[in-house]
Amino acid sequence: MIQTVRNPRTGERDYTFEPADGARIAATCERLRRGQAAWAEATPPARAAVLQRGKAALQARRDEIVAALFCDTGRMRETLLEFDGVCRAIDRWCDWAPPWLAPQSPVATTVPFLQVAAQDVAYPLVGVISPWNFPLLLSLIDAIPALLAGSAVVIKPSEVTPRFIEPVRQAIAAVPELDAVLAYEAGAGATGEALIGAVDTVCFTGSVATGRKVAEAAASAFIPAFLELGGKDPALVLADADVERTSAALVWGSMSNAGQACQSIERVYVQAPLFNTLVESLAERLSSLRFCTGTDPAAGELAPVIAASQAGILQAHLDDAVAKGAKVVCGGRIENIGGGLWCQPTLLTRVDHSMLVMTEETFGPILPVMAFGEEEEGIGLANDSRFGLSAAVFSSDRARARAVAARLQVGAVSINDSTLTAVMHEGEKQAFKLSGMGGSRMGRVSLRRFVRRKALLENTELAWDPWWYHQA
Structure with missing residues (x-):
């Protein structure tokens, strides 16, 4: 069913879009999962290089994206700051990711012949449900670190401000490696519900009431949920x-x-x-x-x-x-x-x-x-x-x-x-009370929300002198 969108400056419903249904969400998520396998195998510096090309593609369409955001939100001052803030965020996370996600060498343990190494395994597909007040920035504030961690990402922005999606899609399409692991889908509540059922973890920014529903749906699907909700x-x-x-x-x-x-x-x-x-x-x-x-x-x-x-x-x-x-x-x-x-x-x-x-x-x-x-x-x-x-x-x-x-x-x-x-995103923080739950979306640690840690425990003593049983 075609949905109309109100212009906040004129009050007119001057834009329409077709919400993504469950079948479309399923098809998009299947495509992204296929692309994620190769993406996860790439090194963090290689993924950062692709994100930098993505930033260049956004900048090449700056005027179109800004114009769409202006129609979405009715404000220009904050839109210009928002666009430039996204570009700085890409730079910041691209700088942080390679050292923060670098493979770790094995280390000795308290048992002399045992050592342990760590492997980060990215969640294959991250879903992002973002609000209308900063449509571009808040659609990407979780997506950028997730991509750098090795995940694919599907984003459902607010149905209140969907005009910016199309020029951003065009920018993503200009970078095939990024297009294989990042997608935007327009829609309202039903689209968000379908998304939660098709991903491996979900990030939501919005009201407490909707955040509760997202958390309940994520719990039912047995996936993690990262929520940033209301403030007072x-x-x-x-x-x-x-x-x-x-x-x-x-x-x-x-x-x-x-x-x-x-x-x-x-x-x-x-x-x-x-x-x-x-x-x-x-x-x-x-x-x-x-x-x-x-x-x-x-x-x-x-x-x-x-x-x-x-x-x-x-x-x-x-x-x-x-x-x-x-x-x-x-x-x-x-x-x-x-x-x-x-x-x-x-x-x-x-x-x-x-x-x-x-x-x-x-x-x-x-x-x-x-x-x-x-x-x-x-x-x-x-x-x-x-x-x-x-x-x-x-x-x-x-x-x-x-x-x-x-x-x-x-x-x-x-x-x-x-x-x-x-304006300052280096400080790690988490929400208290009903303002949210989950790991920090600020600071270098924000990258680690999207990986699970696997321990590789190795017995380095190759001589046949097993400790677990006495041999006859």
Whole structure:
């Protein structure tokens, strides 16, 4: 059945695609498995060389891919950063893979005549189910290390943002060795279900609700699942923090991509002596932000709401907060501009944990700010969440900031900055609580998610003096 796709800038359904059914997924996966055998036999440097040719093919179609992503998401500033970020990610993993995946020589054991060697065996076929907020980057953030580890990969991006698939497919087709082990298939939930049943491990990025379904399906298929799910990232601002530095970082961390990022700052706790001053600074900065309604990335800062369903969630969070006593310092409305939905950069005070905006993932440009007294109270508020993706701490005392960061129940903490996981990928981290499960997708260790370790145990004593039985 043909599926239509909404343009986030116009509201029009101006694109169609045919979702891949179970038969197509099965055929694609069978083709990729055939290609994977030779791919796994290649050395990590050889696979890295193919990925570099793949990067060149993407760069050759840069304009087409960027144009498609712009239609998918309605934003240009972040699209340019996204494309360039993918190219840097390919370089980074290609540098990491050869030494990290190099064969290991046998080593002696505590038994004098026994030695052990290790062999990495790649999962033959990895499935990736990726979301709509960064369609290209999040479709490849797991695929690149999986390919370098020796796996083949099939990717199902979100049905909300499928336009970029075709120009990316054309780039992949330009590199036959890559085309043999990497494929994109468009579709919605049914396509994802079929994919999970046809692969050897699955990587999913998205909501907690869908992540549960993916985990259950993977468990039923007895395959590993790596999940990066929702976030409700807190920022903890101590009384000695630098106000201007802090407010600038918080605005960037909460408003970039119009707040449509899992690592966005979604709640701020400010120690009481600094509260009024910081709120004033935040209000001034947020009020200066403009909608980027054109194609010039320098002509505004805020993108539209990509998924129409998300606008309903934003409105529900705003309505709930106001009904329970929150004060709208600035913003507070969703506007229809030319058919697209745009959420004003919004600052809320008088908030508490009875409100959805403080407890559920908002995924939009809404920043609630709450005061606290002693440091212990602030830490307790930050940890009072079912999410545990990342956080931020601000203090002019770096030792104090690190001590507070160590007590936050999250996988990564930005200190005197925010959302640093979006720009720095060397730090190994894992999600806490309902924000995900599985190995880190950051750092060199991310490559090892896609291999199983085989031990080769060898008796090196060839003389006939067996130790396991006494011979007659």
